[in-house]
Amino acid sequence: MGDHTKKSKDSAAMTKPAGLTRRTLLKGTAAATGLVAGSAAMGGFPTIWAQEDITINHSGMSYSTLIQIAEKATEDLPFTVEMSVTDHAGMLNRLTTQSDSIDVADIELWMRVITVPRGVYQAIDPAKIKHWDKTTSIYREGQFAGNQVSRQGVSPYEVTYFTDGDAKEIADGESDYATMIPGVFNADTLGIQPQAIGRPINNWHELFNDEFNGRAAGMDIPPIMIMDAAMCIESTGEYKYADKGNMTKDEISMTVDRLIDLKKKGHWRALWGTFDQSVQLMVSGEVVIESMWSPAVTAVRAQGVPCVYQPLEEGYRGWGNGLSLMRHLEGKRLGAAYDYLNWYYSGWMGAFIAKQGYYLGVAETAKNYMKPYEWDYWYEGKAAEGDINDPYGTNMEKAGHVRDGGSFVDRFSKIACWNTLMDNHQFLLKKWAELQTA
């Protein structure tokens, strides 16, 4: 679910073997090319196990588990970091049946609901995370820009803390035992083709509008699409859910029936299952409006097709990841894992992920690794003073462009709900099968 698959720059399984020679060499090069800021930031890392042969395995999904991160971390740190990419089902399977094969699990918020009770993680001590106080308050305090963050769906704050050091129960509120350090997160909304539509789109219910019969797409990912459908239904004013993120069976039936009615009318051109499919639907002109993930909109534009990630009055559906430490880690390996988490927040990673349109748990340190206008574009919502390139150097937007949805604060002040895993998930799957046989 929610496979925010970045266009495959990565292969199914990526492991980076690294020798000390190459590492030292790269370190030298990095210094030579003038990444002085970086080296300075690196200064605080202990090097007592410099000669140890430690490998930290970071496992996660394709959009955040990128080989470049492991390469850079291995270059900066005195041990090796390797990446394993898997899909959601594979990740859950590994977490529960071969948790020893993972050191750092980079997983989505809702996955914690079903993995924490199985006792596969250990508590993270916030005191050992140098920038803990700079991590986003969305996760840490459940507050953002002076407001309570929506608790509909699996909100970050709800799964950030364990009750105690036993790390088998999620706490209601803050504690000294963190389940994770906040990782990559973002907000999703509708993607539209403004020229084909020719009028402003401001509400979620437009996705259900007959005007787009046969030219609209949703997702074939039940727990996420049900939320978008709920946003649409609330937007029409027909029904108000007590908690969109945890519906009653009746609410699930009503919501999916609505999708079935639309399907029977031929409303859905397609219900997509992967990131690439959502991009292709727009690029090939099959649809003009669809549920979309932010980087997918960028990918459509990169192919020369005008497409807007449309902010809507009712707000966004948020999603997020976090990095957890697996229970089996101890001693030097545990120390190395903490060093990796601290490295993750030291700035390079923040900049790398921000330039792809996502946000990271700690934003501030990324400033050292971005040009001021890049920061202003990605975080402040200002018009780009220069061309905006992705971290691989490919041009994404020309100078003058303003990011859809505006600044980070604008976007995240309007999160209406979060990707979820409902108590009635099994019932949802049953109902979803009806949608597909209808």
Next chain:
Amino acid sequence: MRIFQVGPFSLALLLFFLVPLGVLLVVSFFESDMIFGMRATFSLESYVELFTTWNTLWLYLSTLKFAAIVWAITLLVGFTIAYFLVFHVRSLLIAIGLFLLCTVPFWTSNIIRMISWIPLLGKQGLINQAVIGLGISDEPVAWLLFSDFAVVVSYVHLFTLFMIVPIFNSMARIDKTLIEAARDAGAGRLRTVWEVIVPLSRSGIALGSIFVIVLVMGDFFVVKVMSGGQRASVVSNIFEDINVLLYPPAAASSVFLLIVVVLIVMGVLRVVDIRKQLAG
């Protein structure tokens, strides 16, 4: 010593087939709990759920419908191609060359071959450009893509070779003098095909049918992508369960699918005794 002949294969069969199958069967009787994982108890919960849900029936009907349509088309196309290669191409060398040509699409992956239909069948695809360009219609034809039609087209494209190969193999072993005898006895071409060639290609037809039906019954990807996520198959439903660690219902569903597929295969084998055919 016979044991040395069958030993290694039996061992492989045991380790890689029977043991996993046993695990599957055992897990299908466990109790599932999304939050805490499955409980190793004996429970019929998953089966009860499976057989009391109307959707199970609709899913099987939908999958069987695809299997039947695709079977009929691949059989017709596969038989025709094999017939042409064996009885119309006089040079064996050219026949083998043409046969190899049939395998060319298989040099790329299934996914590429399937996805390559999308730019052809889409609203702005080649076919619709032609339709609009020739003035046949003003509106693009929408049912070409993300429809049952698209699913069938992909299946036929992907699986016809599995029909061609066994039928080609059976036909190649038919004694050509039988055809001459049929002709001498006054049979026309169609009658010869129906009364001589079809019966003698039975084992190939049976094998090909098994391949195609099993492949369609076990698919979840083609049906998802080509129907634009608006059709499910039995397997795609199993996949949704696995996505949230609901292994017992997934296992129960798999066990039932296995039984259905085995019954179909047994049905085919009842009509055609492949062992006897191959031995003969």
